[in-house]
Amino acid sequence: MYNGMGVDNFSETLANLSKSELEALLDDDAQIKKMVNESPMVVDLENRRKRLLKSNNQKASDNLSLEPELTQMKADLIKAHTEFAEQLESYKRYKGKLDKLNSAYSANAMLELMQAATAEEDEKAEALQSQFLRKEITIDEFLDRMLPMRKLFNTRRVKIDKLTEILLNPGRAAPPRPV
Numbered sequence: 001m002y003n004g005m006g007v008d009n010f011s012e013t014l015a016n017l018s019k020s021e022l023e024a025l026l027d028d029d030a031q032i033k034k035m036v037n038e039s040p041m042v043v044d045l046e047n048r049r050k051r052l053l054k055s056n057n058q059k060a061s062d063n064l065s066l067e068p069e070l071t072q073m074k075a076d077l078i079k080a081h082t083e084f085a086e087q088l089e090s091y092k093r094y095k096g097k098l099d100k101l102n103s104a105y106s107a108n109a110m111l112e113l114m115q116a117a118t119a120e121e122d123e124k125a126e127a128l129q130s131q132f133l134r135k136e137i138t139i140d141e142f143l144d145r146m147l148p149m150r151k152l153f154n155t156r157r158v159k160i161d162k163l164t165e166i167l168l169n170p171g172r173a174a175p176p177r178p179v
Helices: 005-015 019-027 029-038 040-065 067-104 107-133 139-168
Strands: none
Touching: 019 029, 029 040, 040 067, 107 139
């Protein structure tokens, strides 16, 4: 802050004193202390120290006034983190269940189950035809039982064909749904 002006002023003051005044000053610590404290450099430094102290106190006061808000924000953050951890754990549980279900119900597994059910339905239809040919059931009874069987068989057959096509050509996009 200083460019030596305060020291120059102090030196000038000492240079203007007589030898007896300098000797008296040498023995008078209080007078030396007074001269140093009244020098422009020390006065300016003291004023600067007071300004900095006042500024520091103001900043400390401002910081203390923000403490309740900071405390609340910390509590909110802890609560949010706890909730996040709980939700993450819940997500992991459900993701595990979903992965387990996906592996149990993969497209290939579904295709195999549908093919087995369709084959079983076809066997039932053949048994019903045999009963009809042996005249064990009437034509009305045959039609009442055969039509729903064939409808279910044909529906499953279409689904099997579509699923097989999807599995064989996974990159091909599905056609748009009719409006």
